[in-house]
Amino acid sequence: MEILYGLHSVEEALRAGSRRFDHVCVARERQDRRLQDVIDLCRETGARLRFEPRDQLTRMAGTAAHQGVVAVVRAREFLDLEDILEAPAPESGNARTARLLLALDGVEDPQNLGALLRTADAAGVDGVLLTERRSAPLSPVAVKASAGAAEHLRLARVVNLVRALEQLKERNIWCVGLDERGETAYDSYDFTADTVIVLGREGAGLHDLVRRTCDHLLRIPMSGGVASLNVSAAGAVVLFEAARQRRSLAPAANAPAKPKKQKGLGS
Template sequence: MAWDDSKSRYSKNKNDKTDRREKDYIDENIIQGRNAIIEAIKSGKTIESILIAKGEREGNINVIYALAKEKDIVIKEVDKRKLDALCGQGSHQGVVAKTTPYSYCELEDILKVAEEKGEDPFIIILDEIEDPHNMGSIIRSAEIFGAHGIVIPKRRNVGVTPSVYKSSVGAVEYIKIAKVTNVNSAIDNLKSKGIWVYGCHMEGSVSSDKVNLNGPVALVVGNEGKGISRLTKEKCDVLVKIPMAGKINSLNASVAAGIMMYEVLKSRLK
């Protein structure tokens, strides 16, 4: 069995999930949501312009105005309907930033980050994560728990979309993400460099509270419904399960990933 997500978050129309993901892929140069935009400005990301709904002046919108003025970023006041059209779901909180497209890195760039910090590599490998909210949450957890980077496949995995950016609360700007043609080849590459690969799986042979996660580590997190694919599972050195005491026998993919990342951090702090 795999860590599963409830499909109830999507509407009853079976095509809605695909339509929403396609909308996300189209608008990768858009950031929506106040906190995400504030973090993007602070991080120095190239922002072409910021669109703010007319009349929006409450709360941290004023912070965005101040930061944009400080960085000489153009602000345009527009009708809220224009923001709705750009974002689709109307979850922009009255502000949208137009940016340069997200710049993915190479796998070697992630390893270089660990080397420069004098730390053992700590890498997250995502095997076909489809939900933007899961992706954003995983990125946020990875940054918080000290991962050096995230590896995703070029196909069948959500990229850095507006929803992902917003869900990560700007953490996207502080962690490297590499897109690879083949996840299994990337795993072979990491293993050749002495990095141990742990697959997060409900039927793992070792419990997360018993496994030794010291040293160079890569964590593999599988698809929300199917889990880790068969070939990728076979590439893992160890399959690790999370102990559970409740009646429900599955965890949301991003929650499971967060628990496993915390276990890595805890091992490194001992």
């Protein structure tokens, strides 16, 4: 069993139905509309409720930042890469729309992981690839940092990210890495084809093999004194640029998109 804590984390897990709940504990001392909404949702979904002293919730969560609600849940079950690949392509109107995936190459900070998952959900990402080793687990801290968005995303664990990217390329999905040494500015790239955006580790960036596997490397032009952004901030910039380009195709939803031809696929 695992612990979830925080209003958004617990509420979104209840709404998504992605977890099996053992029970939900709420603080006796807190009485307000936001907590009552979670209580009402527990009753609607049949999750068992317990009313406990705030100190007990703090001991369960290991932090006082639980906002008066802690849930005991079954561990999240991750998908396989094939589950992501075999999922029906998203549609807009009567037309198929391009897939947008996110792959994280060893993001180790749970706050960054949570922030990226929150952005991925908001930007309409169809699936997220996480590595099994040397990456942050989907911990209560990460789930809370995602404001519960992690519960709505299709998440897959992969053993070898390079091999996973090669499998995506075999399915005609462009692999685009974000790297400060990239030759193309992120806002000059055409994201309207099937694309996986690959983000690297805090500070070190993409592993060499991952970098070489990508079809294209993009950079975010920087005007200040620092060379790069935090990975979660950089991810937000690029993911929302991809989302913006895809929204611009909405008026032509009845016709298949014809993205510009780009060199490098399958290389």
